[in-house]
Every structure is written in structure tokens, then in C-alpha cells.
Amino acid sequence: MKTLKISLLALALGLMSFSVISKDAVTTTEASPKASITWKTESLDLGEIPQGKPVTISFEFVNTGKESVVIKDAHASCGCTGTEYPKETIGSGKSATIKATFNAASKGVFSKTVTVTTTADAAPKVLTFKGTVI
Template sequence: MRLAFVIATFILTFVACKQGAKDVTSNANSPVFTPSENPWKEKIDSANFTSITWLDGDQDYGKVDEGQQVEVAFRFRNSGDKPLIIYSVQPACGCTAAEPPKEPILPGKEGVIKGSFNSSGRAGTNNKSIAVQANTTGGMEHNLHFKVEVIKK
């Protein structure tokens, strides 16, 4: 009887997880779309890919006091000939938030990915990253990195 209960619980959990699962993952900061659900799906076609030039590389924000909110920004230029679309930005952890530009960046124009780092409870050296997905030739994945030294209160 107990074995039947365990098996039934496992099956119900598995079915519930599968029914709730979608091909879209997200966090509060930025959704990640599959091509079928992406509002920019027609731009995923490689014929619409463009180039990106990062104007800001890895950044070091130096020392901050614990509890301070650190604003980060990564500037870029659309160095191609098609509109540049940032599909998503995904910080590597919950202490970092980031947002993509809301509109495509036209050829030759610049944009910025803004973010923030919550240093509460993060004493020591923090190396953080933000994954960016865009319609870019040579790979759609880009990783931005920043460092901050949090001084314990």
C-alpha cells in the first residue's frame, strides 16, 4: 500500500511538472524566448543577423561598502547593417539584475545594457556575469563580466 502511494505521488509530480513546463524560461529581469514564442521571431533568421561591437569590456567597479547598490552599464554599437535585437539578458545570480534595451538598435547606433548589483551579504571579491542573447553573426551568446570588492560593514 505504501509503495503504491509513493509511485502515485511520483507519477503525479512528474505529470504536473511536465504540464507546467514550457519552452520558455524567465526570471523577473528578462524572458528567454524560443523561436516559436519570440516576438522578434522573424529576426532570428540568420539573414537578419548583424554585428555587435562592445564598447565596454570587462569592468571593475572597485571597492564598495556592503549594502551599497552598484549600478553597472555595458555600452555597445550595432556595427552591422540590420537592426540589432537583444532578445534577453540573464544575470548569473539573484544579486544582479539587468534589462535589455526595449527597442531594436539600428545600424550604426549605440545602446546600453543596464544592471545593478546588490552588495548586501556579499563581502569579498565578487565576479559577476550577465549572459546576453542577440541576433548576431558569429554566435548569438555574449557574456558580460564585472567585478566589485565589497567591504564588510
């Protein structure tokens, strides 16, 4: 009898943990279909670069959508790379540049990324550059 009461209590608590969410209550953060960015290049091979001498890499893009775009953030994968990006809105048809300045402390092959978050895409865009420090 005690086992039956415990089982019924567990069943009741289990059923109360389920909830129904209406389809209207669910919201998503999707990018506007009217905002769009086209990148000139998403990956660059810098070849050989000198050790200890900063190199600036430019990733150009065009707002090919009908609405203005804002770059929310651009951050590098490591502390050896600084980033610059436009803080103002980029109007339809306008172009802009994300800059990454890489300062190689050690020799060898490298591959770095810059992650860019915009109002045009729900998912961040990952830009890459690679090369060899001599």
C-alpha cells in the first residue's frame, strides 16, 4: 500500500512537470530577410610574414540587402590579434571593412579567426586568415 502511494505521488509530480506552450508564445531571434551581407572574401592566405611585425588584414563586405546593417561585434580568436569594425550602420548598397591586426610572437604556421556578429545574420560569420611566420 505504501509503495502504491509513493508511485501515485511520483506519477502526479511527473505529470505536473509537463507544460503546454502555445505556438504563439515561442519567439525566435532570426535575422531580417531584408538584411544581407556579401563578403568579398571569408578566408585569406597571407603566405610568409615577418615575426614581430604587425600585419593588418582587411575583410571587405557589401550590404546587399534592402535594410541597413549594424556590426554588433568582431572579436579575434586570440590576444595576438586586434580587431576594428565600423560602429555606424551600413546602408543598403554600401561597403565596409573589418580589420584584424595580427602580431606574431613566434615562428611557424598559424591559422586565426575573427568572429563577426551582425544584424544581417542570426549566426555569427567566422572569417579566417592563415600563413607562416618567418
